[in-house]
Amino acid sequence: MGTHSPRSLHLSPIALGSLVLVLCALVAATFDGPRWTDLDRGTERPPVAEQERDRSGAAEETRSEQSESTEDGDEPWLPWVPPLDLLLLVPTALVFGVALLVVARLRLVRRRRQLTGRMGVRSSPVPDPGRPSEDEESGLPEFLGEVARAIGRGTPRNAIVAAWVRLEQAVEGDHFPHRPEETPSELVERALASYHLDDASIRRLAALYREARFSRHPLTEQHRAEAAACLEGLLASLGARAR
Amino acid sequence: MNGLDDASRKARAVLDEIERAVVGKRDALTLVLSAILAGGHVLLEDFPGLGKTLAARSFAQTLGLDFRRAQFTPDLLPADLTGSFIYDQGRAAFEFRPGPLFTGLLLADEINRTPPKTQAALLEAMQERQVTVEGETFALEPPFHVLATANPVEYEGTYPLPEAQLDRFLLRVGFGYPSSEEEWEVLRRRLERQREEQTLDQVVSREELRTIQAAVETVTVDPDIGRYCVALAAATRRHHHTLVGSSPRGGLALMLVARGYAVIAGRDFVVPEDVKAVAVPALAHRITIRPELWMTEISGRTVVETVLGQVPAPTARDRV
Known part of the structure; x- marks a missing residue:
């Protein structure tokens, strides 16, 4: 929660975009395009009479210029190809543009994932925990048997709390991680989806645990007996599955 | 436990009776009743026509409370709520004529349609449980509860609280x-x-309601549950989507409503499930989201749901 500020993340694409613009401006500055003065001169149209007079002379000048330039070797090999600096500017801008789009897209995807994760309690379905491995499920009856034998020790309150905690530890595994934010009811739902457990027994055992853990009224041997019966029920359901 | 058993039974009977009028809203009604049992006030925020007024009227009928309804309009004045001194010509003296605040259950309809001055007068009465008019203070006799309604979609001509x-x-x-x-x-x-109005039976009297509220005060709250409430409220303050998180009053509200919720569930102790069940309605409205997130789906509700999925619930692992 709140370990980093989102403001710095917001600024990074802006900084990148500014960098791209500066680079484009620098490249554009090196591009030796037609001068404004030349353009102006080119656009100024001489009077028609002068045009007529100059036409014959201009044709001769053009021929002589062409012959001069051919002699000097200044004529580009491929005159229809844009200048080299323009050729560099376009792909550079394209590369930066694509990079910016990719970064923006990645940020959007990451943000959506974060939001989905944060609103998961309401909108995201709980991921299927899957089934435990054969070893894990086959070890559970033995573990629960130990818990059932130990429930006779100590006060009913302590015995029931200890039984529940050991049950929590028994079901834990690679496919069933410990979730500290989970309440007993949520753990029951997850355990029922993951293991072949008797629904009524585990729900009743969770209720007895809540009573033992959070109440202050006395708990009796009847509560202990009920918890023991719940553990037997869980063992029976696992045994039936094993057969 | 007998007192609490009786309180639980009566509370569930109240809900059963209200469900005759308000169909299929057991969870929301349970939350409202939990807040009433905890001695608080509730803001019902939803679209028009979803049964907010009907629910308020139903609670008043079943709980045996006097019911007054105040339609909050832009021209409503504080004195229209609190009451005012009127000159009695016969006695040649001013006498106090109490306003709609002097009741058992007040329905403050469309509270966001009235200017802040009138809102403040109501909210002060809710907090202090007394009103002061012309320098004279009048106590509001308990039980006094306000069910206020607000329309969350209309912004034109409204004054958000x-x-x-x-x-x-x-x-x-x-x-x-x-x-x-x-x-x-x-x-x-x-x-x-075959008629418009729905009449419900009175399930408990005003005195019985006070007895149930007294029983709620005896519900056990384990220190770890109390710390869990505090941790949830504090986590909303640290969340990076929040500009202002829940106040300590939010943690207190969480615990108080969870006690009422436990009584309705038939328990004399609060469990983490009670706290989680009431966390969103108890905390979400106390959270202010950062302005840059206003146009997103992030809200106080999502912040509370997030912290519920992050703050460790009370456990017994350290005790075994």
Whole structure:
């Protein structure tokens, strides 16, 4: 929660975009395009009479210029190809543009994932925990048997709390991680989806645990007996599955 | 436990009776009743026509409370709520004529339609449980509860409640749209009733309600549950989506409503499940989201749901 500020993340694409613009401006500055003065001169149209007079002379000048330039070797090999600096500017801008789009897209995807994760309690379905491995499920009856034998020790309150905690530890595994934010009811739902457990027994055992853990009224041997019966029920359901 | 057993039974009977009028909203009604049992006020925020007024009237009928309704309009004045001194010509003296605040259950309808001055007068009465008019203080006899309604979609001509005043409400509850089956059930019952108004039986008297509220005060709250409430409220303050998180009053509200919720569930102790069940309505309205997130789906609700999925719940692992 709140370990980093989102403001710095917001600024990074802006900084990148500014960098791209500066680079484009620098490249554009090196591009030796037609001068404004030349353009102006080119656009100024001489009077028609002068045009007529100059036409014959201009044709001769053009021929002589062409012959001069051919002699000097200044004529580009491929005159229809844009200048080299323009050729560099376009792909550079394209590369930066694509990079910016990719970064923006990645940020959007990451943000959506974060939001989905944060609103998961309401909108995201709980991921299927899957089934435990054969070893894990086959070890559970033995573990629960130990818990059932130990429930006779100590006060009913302590015995029931200890039984529940050991049950929590028994079901834990690679496919069933410990979730500290989970309440007993949520753990029951997850355990029922993951293991072949008797629904009524585990729900009743969770209720007895809540009573033992959070109440202050006395708990009796009847509560202990009920918890023991719940553990037997869980063992029976696992045994039936094993057969 | 006998007193609490009796309180639980009566509380569930109240809900059963209200469900005759308000169809399919058991969870929302349970939350509202939990807040009333905890001695608080509730803001019902939802679209028009979802049964907010009906629910308020039903609570008043079943709980044996005097019911007054104040329609909050832009021209409503504080004196229209508190009452004022009127000159009695016969006695040649001013006498106090109490306003609608002097009741058991006040329905403050469309509270966000009235200017802040009148809102403040109501919210002060809610907090202090007394009103002062012309320098004279009048106590509001308990039980005194306010069920206020607000329309969350209309902004034109409304005065949204400031955060400090929203904090006075123990819960903010939304009813939500009914399912098709529930909606048909509403229509079916209306046809069966052959009249518009719905009358419910009184389930408890005013005194019995006070007895139930006293019983709620005896509910056990384990210190770890109390710390869990504090941790949830504090986590909303640290969340990076929040500009202002829940105040300590939010943690207190969480614990108080969870006690009422436990009593309705038939327990004399609070469990983490109670806290989680009431966390969103108890905390979400106390959270201010950062301005840059206003146009997103992030809200106080999502912040509370996030912290519920992060703050460790009380456990017994350290005790075994």
